[in-house]
Amino acid sequence: MTTEATVTPEPTRAADEHEGGDKSSLITEDQRRALAETRDRIRAEFLYSRENRPRSTGRGIHHCALICADVRTTVDWYQNIAGFPVTVLFENRDLAGSTHFFFDVGAGNHLAFFDLPGVEPGPYQEVLGGLHHLCISVSEEHWHQIKDRLDERGADYMLESGTSIYCTDPDGARIEFIHDPLGRMYGHDTM
Structure with missing residues (x-):
C-alpha cells in the first residue's frame, strides 16, 4: 500500500x-x-x-507483563491504590511456583505481573528495551481518588501538567495516571 x-x-x-x-x-x-x-x-x-x-493490525493490548517481588504487595497496590481489580491468579508456566496475575485497567486491557521465586531480579533500572513508564488513563474523579490514596500512604509522587500523577509501584516501576481520555494527551490527539 x-x-x-x-x-x-x-x-x-x-x-x-x-x-x-x-x-x-x-x-x-x-x-x-x-x-x-x-x-x-x-x-x-x-x-x-x-x-x-x-x-492497525492490532486489536488492543492483551496485557503488558511486569515482574514483581511480592504478589500480595503488588495486588494491594494496584487494586487498593490504583483501583484496578485483580481478575485472575494462576501458576506461571515458565517457572514452578511463580504466580501470574492480571488486573483490569479498562477498555478490555490488562496489566499482568509475575513473581520469580528463587530469582533475584534486582532493582528497577532505566535501560534500553526496558520500561520507562506505564501511562494509564483514568477518569478525573478516579485520578483524585488515586492521589488521595497515595497521600494517605505517604507515597511520593509528582503532579505534571494538571492531568498526570507520576509515581512508582512497590518495585520501582514508573507509573503515570492521566485523566486525559484515551487518544488525547496534554491537548494533542494521539490517535
Whole structure:
C-alpha cells in the first residue's frame, strides 16, 4: 500500500520538550536542533494523516507483563491504590511456583505481573528495551481518588501538567495516571 505522508506541525514546546530538571541540559543546542531535524524527517516519512493512515493490525493490548517481588504487595497496590481489580491468579508456566496475575485497567486491557521465586531480579533500572513508564488513563474523579490514596500512604509522587500523577509501584516501576481520555494527551490527539 502506497500513501503519501502528511507532515504534521511540530507540537508545542510544553508537549514536546522536557520542562525543567536535569535532563534538559544533557545535550547541546546544536545536538537538539539536529535531533529536531531528524524527528522532522521521520515525521515526513512515516506519519500519515488520519485519513491516509493504514489500519492497525492490532486489536488492543492483551496485557503488558511486569515482574514483581511480592504478589500480595503488588495486588494491594494496584487494586487498593490504583483501583484496578485483580481478575485472575494462576501458576506461571515458565517457572514452578511463580504466580501470574492480571488486573483490569479498562477498555478490555490488562496489566499482568509475575513473581520469580528463587530469582533475584534486582532493582528497577532505566535501560534500553526496558520500561520507562506505564501511562494509564483514568477518569478525573478516579485520578483524585488515586492521589488521595497515595497521600494517605505517604507515597511520593509528582503532579505534571494538571492531568498526570507520576509515581512508582512497590518495585520501582514508573507509573503515570492521566485523566486525559484515551487518544488525547496534554491537548494533542494521539490517535
